[in-house]
Amino acid sequence: MSESYSPSRPCPVKNVPQWDFEADVLVVGFGAAGASAAIDAAETGASVTLFEVASGSGGTSAMAGGDIYLGGNGGTSAQRANGFEDDTEDFFRYMMMAGGPDADEERVRLYAEGALDHHEWLKKQGVPYRDTYIPGKPVMPGTGDCLILSGSEFAWPFKDEAKPCPRGHLPEATGETGGFFLLDALTKRVNSLGVDVQFDTRALALITDESGHVCGLVIEANRETRFARARGGVILCAGGFALNEEMLRQYAPIRKRLADDGLSGGYDDGSGIRMGMSVGGAAIHMDELFLTLPFYPPESHVKGMLINDKGSRFINEDAYGGRVAHFIASQIGEKFYLLVDDEIFEQPSEYSKIEIASVGETWEEIEADLGFTRGTLVSSVEVYNRHAADGEDPLFNKDANWIKPLDTPPFAALACHLKEAYYPFFTLGGLSVRPTGEVLTTDGVPIPGLYAAGRTACGLPRWGKGYSSGMSLGDCTFFGRMAGVAASKRANN
Amino acid sequence: MSESYSPSRPCPVKNVPQWDFEADVLVVGFGAAGASAAIDAAETGASVTLFEVASGSGGTSAMAGGDIYLGGNGGTSAQRANGFEDDTEDFFRYMMMAGGPDADEERVRLYAEGALDHHEWLKKQGVPYRDTYIPGKPVMPGTGDCLILSGSEFAWPFKDEAKPCPRGHLPEATGETGGFFLLDALTKRVNSLGVDVQFDTRALALITDESGHVCGLVIEANRETRFARARGGVILCAGGFALNEEMLRQYAPIRKRLADDGLSGGYDDGSGIRMGMSVGGAAIHMDELFLTLPFYPPESHVKGMLINDKGSRFINEDAYGGRVAHFIASQIGEKFYLLVDDEIFEQPSEYSKIEIASVGETWEEIEADLGFTRGTLVSSVEVYNRHAADGEDPLFNKDANWIKPLDTPPFAALACHLKEAYYPFFTLGGLSVRPTGEVLTTDGVPIPGLYAAGRTACGLPRWGKGYSSGMSLGDCTFFGRMAGVAASKRANN
Numbered sequence: 001m002s003e004s005y006s007p008s009r010p011c012p013v014k015n016v017p018q019w020d021f022e023a024d025v026l027v028v029g030f031g032a033a034g035a036s037a038a039i040d041a042a043e044t045g046a047s048v049t050l051f052e053v054a055s056g057s058g059g060t061s062a063m064a065g066g067d068i069y070l071g072g073n074g075g076t077s078a079q080r081a082n083g084f085e086d087d088t089e090d091f092f093r094y095m096m097m098a099g100g101p102d103a104d105e106e107r108v109r110l111y112a113e114g115a116l117d118h119h120e121w122l123k124k125q126g127v128p129y130r131d132t133y134i135p136g137k138p139v140m141p142g143t144g145d146c147l148i149l150s151g152s153e154f155a156w157p158f159k160d161e162a163k164p165c166p167r168g169h170l171p172e173a174t175g176e177t178g179g180f181f182l183l184d185a186l187t188k189r190v191n192s193l194g195v196d197v198q199f200d201t202r203a204l205a206l207i208t209d210e211s212g213h214v215c216g217l218v219i220e221a222n223r224e225t226r227f228a229r230a231r232g233g234v235i236l237c238a239g240g241f242a243l244n245e246e247m248l249r250q251y252a253p254i255r256k257r258l259a260d261d262g263l264s265g266g267y268d269d270g271s272g273i274r275m276g277m278s279v280g281g282a283a284i285h286m287d288e289l290f291l292t293l294p295f296y297p298p299e300s301h302v303k304g305m306l307i308n309d310k311g312s313r314f315i316n317e318d319a320y321g322g323r324v325a326h327f328i329a330s331q332i333g334e335k336f337y338l339l340v341d342d343e344i345f346e347q348p349s350e351y352s353k354i355e356i357a358s359v360g361e362t363w364e365e366i367e368a369d370l371g372f373t374r375g376t377l378v379s380s381v382e383v384y385n386r387h388a389a390d391g392e393d394p395l396f397n398k399d400a401n402w403i404k405p406l407d408t409p410p411f412a413a414l415a416c417h418l419k420e421a422y423y424p425f426f427t428l429g430g431l432s433v434r435p436t437g438e439v440l441t442t443d444g445v446p447i448p449g450l451y452a453a454g455r456t457a458c459g460l461p462r463w464g465k466g467y468s469s470g471m472s473l474g475d476c477t478f479f480g481r482m483a484g485v486a487a488s489k490r491a492n493n
Numbered sequence: 494m495s496e497s498y499s500p501s502r503p504c505p506v507k508n509v510p511q512w513d514f515e516a517d518v519l520v521v522g523f524g525a526a527g528a529s530a531a532i533d534a535a536e537t538g539a540s541v542t543l544f545e546v547a548s549g550s551g552g553t554s555a556m557a558g559g560d561i562y563l564g565g566n567g568g569t570s571a572q573r574a575n576g577f578e579d580d581t582e583d584f585f586r587y588m589m590m591a592g593g594p595d596a597d598e599e600r601v602r603l604y605a606e607g608a609l610d611h612h613e614w615l616k617k618q619g620v621p622y623r624d625t626y627i628p629g630k631p632v633m634p635g636t637g638d639c640l641i642l643s644g645s646e647f648a649w650p651f652k653d654e655a656k657p658c659p660r661g662h663l664p665e666a667t668g669e670t671g672g673f674f675l676l677d678a679l680t681k682r683v684n685s686l687g688v689d690v691q692f693d694t695r696a697l698a699l700i701t702d703e704s705g706h707v708c709g710l711v712i713e714a715n716r717e718t719r720f721a722r723a724r725g726g727v728i729l730c731a732g733g734f735a736l737n738e739e740m741l742r743q744y745a746p747i748r749k750r751l752a753d754d755g756l757s758g759g760y761d762d763g764s765g766i767r768m769g770m771s772v773g774g775a776a777i778h779m780d781e782l783f784l785t786l787p788f789y790p791p792e793s794h795v796k797g798m799l800i801n802d803k804g805s806r807f808i809n810e811d812a813y814g815g816r817v818a819h820f821i822a823s824q825i826g827e828k829f830y831l832l833v834d835d836e837i838f839e840q841p842s843e844y845s846k847i848e849i850a851s852v853g854e855t856w857e858e859i860e861a862d863l864g865f866t867r868g869t870l871v872s873s874v875e876v877y878n879r880h881a882a883d884g885e886d887p888l889f890n891k892d893a894n895w896i897k898p899l900d901t902p903p904f905a906a907l908a909c910h911l912k913e914a915y916y917p918f919f920t921l922g923g924l925s926v927r928p929t930g931e932v933l934t935t936d937g938v939p940i941p942g943l944y945a946a947g948r949t950a951c952g953l954p955r956w957g958k959g960y961s962s963g964m965s966l967g968d969c970t971f972f973g974r975m976a977g978v979a980a981s982k983r984a985n986n
Contacts, residue, residue, distance in 0.1 A: 006934075006936050006938070007935070007936070008773060008775075008934035008935040008936040008938065009705070009773060009934060009938070010705075010773075012703070012705075014703075100746060101742070101746035101749045102742045102743055102746050210505070210507075212502070212503075212505075246937070247935070249594070249595045250595060250775070250777040250778065250925065251777065251778075253593060253594035253595050253956075256594045270935070273935075274935040274936070277770070277773060277775060277934075277935055278773040278934065278935070279773070280501060280502060280503075280770060280771040280772070280773070282501075282743070282770065283776075284743040284744065285743065285744075286779070286780075287779075287780040310805075310806070310807075310888045310889075312803075312805035312806075312807075313803070313805075314803075314805075314825065315825065327825070330823040332807065332808065332820070332889070373876055373880070373887045373888055374876075374879075375872055375875060375876050375879075376872075376876055376888070379868055379869075379872035379876075382868060383866055383867075383868045383869055383872075386867075386868075387866070394866045395803045395866055395869070396803075396825070432743065441499070441501035441502060441770075441771065442500070442501040442740070442763070442766075442767040442770055442771070443499050443500070443501040443767070444739070445499070445501065445502070463746075
């Protein structure tokens with residue numbers, strides 16, 4: 001029955017035979033963005049129906065570590081408890097840099113000023129947080145501690161523009177289950193507010209009235225086509241397109257250089273973005289991805305030297321892994337190497353998928369063993385070591401904390417082939433929206449009745465080289481809420 | 494009066510007060526794509542009205558050198574006259590590589606097999622060609638000769654996958670006026686076919702019927718709003734978005750790293766692409782640009798060595814300038830350098846905007862003079878020279894023709910700051926289309942009545958690192974014609 005509907009084609013309201021559902025606000029997707037939208041829409045008095053294609057809540061959000069990027073206004077309780085003062089302007093400037101050349105200033109300003117209140121809101125929903133801090137560069141610690149460094153704050157060029165501070169906030173949860181606990185709390189809250197949740201229902205297409213305004217959704221439920229009317233608006237929170245091969249090829253071919261796995265709860269098929277595009281919504285920054293090429297843990301390896309397969313360094317190794325990954329992927333070769341000495345070497349973690357390619361008593365030996373052109377790897381090490389002795393990195397401004405000469409034999413080169421490692425990625429591009437979630441056409445005019453949040457929208461994170469962990473969930477929850485309020489208001493006008 | 498219309502919002506046919514124009518096929522834009530579409534639509538029996546915002550024909554196409562990428566089927570007359578045999582499969586393989594990770598195989602196959610006939614068609618339209626060849630790596634020769642090397646055919650990695658051959662074909666014209674002569678011929682042909690050409694008319698919006706099919710155009714002419722009905726289809730040939738700052742920021746922020754000039758006849762405002770998006774057309778590869786960073790002429794400088802501001806090489810210098818430019822722009826620094834010795838040095842051309850930064854009797858002197866970290870520039874030169882003596886480049890596989898040791902003092906480093914040079918660019922992203930020009934939604938279904946060609950569509954050129962001169966005009970004319978035939982056919986069905 002659903003053959004005649006597609007996310008790429010809106011259904012004119014005149015073709016709707018009957019309304020099977022009706023609410024002030026319709027939400028598509030029960031991840032962090034959809035849950036937050038439903039909560040704030042319900043709290044501002046709207047009746048809400050939430051459609052989720054899976055049989056339970058969570059989506060891709062529940063698979064994440066649960067990290068949320070927070071700070072400003074002097075600092076969160078966790079920041080202050082650990083001696084970090086976080087000025088709103090520093091928070092703002094970092095987020096603007098992280099957003100890249102098209103950072104959304106209005107959005108970043110709202111977030112920088114509102115993040116502390118948002119943290120309180122998260123706690124009120126029942127998300128548990130400690131005030132503890134894990135120093136260094138932990139990756140998915142899973143200890144239940146809260147505060148971590150989750151971006152490039154202490155790394156060049158970011159540290160020069162904004163006073164650094166750790167800003168990743170993890171829920172109290174053991175194992176890598178922070179996202180699950182976050183979603184568990186939000187789900188309970190959605191249920192307690194009496195939101196009408198319809199699981200196992202797939203949004204097939206938007207419904208538009210004669211003026212092109214969005215007034216509902218075509219739904220598939222139990223293999224039947226159903227029609228849902230939205231009095232205020234439809235909020236698309238259906239995730240990104242990490243699982244849509246056609247869209248990845250058309251929009252983000254860089255991922256072809258890397259291994260194959262998209263991070264997804266199973267439904268990031270791009271249908272939310274496509275529904276928005278079907279009514280003239282502009283999808284922007286569709287080429288931007290969050291990539292990881294985790295050459296650490298162990299953290300001591302950040303003190304190593306990354307080189308490309310020509311033997312040249314190309315990035316400060318202490319930048320956030322997502323940033324480093326983009327610089328690796330833009331090198332001409334298919335492999336990269338991490339050079340370490342005996343003092344910093346530890347067994348690479350299973351997670352990092354970087355393996356010992358060569359061990360030697362001299363760098364010359366390793367250079368020859370790996371078939372590097374003579375004088376390439378060795379001269380890179382020579383230059384690095386000469387300045388490392390003074391804690392300096394004149395080429396890439398790596399922070400002194402992560403610098404030491406690689407001069408304690410035996411030496412090793414660890415290697416990673418882009419195509420062989422497991423690199424979960426997710427998509428950052430999506431519908432162009434106002435902070436309220438209003439979906440915009442190419443001339444910046446809202447399409448009445450249509451909202452988007454989370455990775456269906458292009459939000460705070462929109463530049464792979466600047467992405468910092470916690471920005472996506474921060475954006476999902478903060479702007480999900482704003483979309484819920486905006487759609488609710490429209491219903492009552 | 495036109496305030497209520499926007500390319501981002503289609504006009505429902507029920508709001509059309511009267512039809513001021515009516516034709517089988519409406520064409521928007523009188524550049525190479527629009528002219529070719531109009532010619533073949535008219536020749537297959539359609540009545541055609543062509544709307545052009547400027548007061549004359551030409552568009553951005555007329556500003557180009559007029560280079561058209563041709564070959565295959567054994568070779569064009571110019572190729573064969575100069576001893577080049579060009580097999581269709583080599584032509585096909587090169588075009589596939591040049592199209593990048595999402596090359597459109599169907600489109601490339603049609604073009605590779607049809608390019609020779611298309612050349613004959615161009616001659617028949619009155620475009621004048623000699624059969625002469627300019628060897629080497631000429632840039633905009635302006636001599637009236639025909640055949641030039643216009644891509645990376647003889648450069649790694651392309652030369653390993655397809656037998657190299659020069660394939661750029663310039664019209665006979667003195668000065669850089671090839672595009673003008675091309676358009677002049679096509680314009681005369683359009684006129685002789687009785688196409689109704691409306692200059693000084695701006696396409697404001699598409700008109701859609703109740704099913705969402707495209708059935709016309711809203712036009713502004715003499716500050717009045719006019720309505721044009723298309724019995725067969727509307728063909729959007731309105732260029733790219735090189736002049737639309739908002740779109741550049743949202744889709745192609747890489748150009749922010751470079752100087753400011755978009756190559757345009759004055760109207761590449763993205764309105765064609767936006768009209769397509771307004772009815773659910775998918776715009777793809779919007780982040781891809783043709784960039785140039787012309788570090789030559791003089792041609793002898795291709796024998797020099799390009800390094801980034803860390804002193805590392807990063808690309809084979811003999812690749813096409815557009816490809817080199819993308820690798821320069823993905824380096825972390827804002828400057829690049831070309832190292833030359835006395836044997837190859839000539840005064841840089843005005844055009845190349847690269848200036849002498851340092852001269853010295855040794856490379857050590859130049860390294861120190863420019864403030865490079867000691868041992869960076871010098872070791873890059875040392876490695877290069879050692880293998881150059883044997884005509885080899887183990888790092889980047891530069892072709893032996895362009896390799897010589899840089900060992901004849903005095904030496905010089907020429908420098909170019911990305912922000913200071915004049916780099917005309919144009920956009921490669923556009924509407925997703927079939928080879929027939931049919932505009933596709935995100936699920937690959939055509940939007941009835943809507944066609945696009947030229948840079949309003951995403952065609953053969955869709956990857957900046959692979960772009961070769963002549964691909965855009967080849968695509969404009971070849972697939973412009975196909976769109977004209979397809980829309981004409983639809984009118985007669």
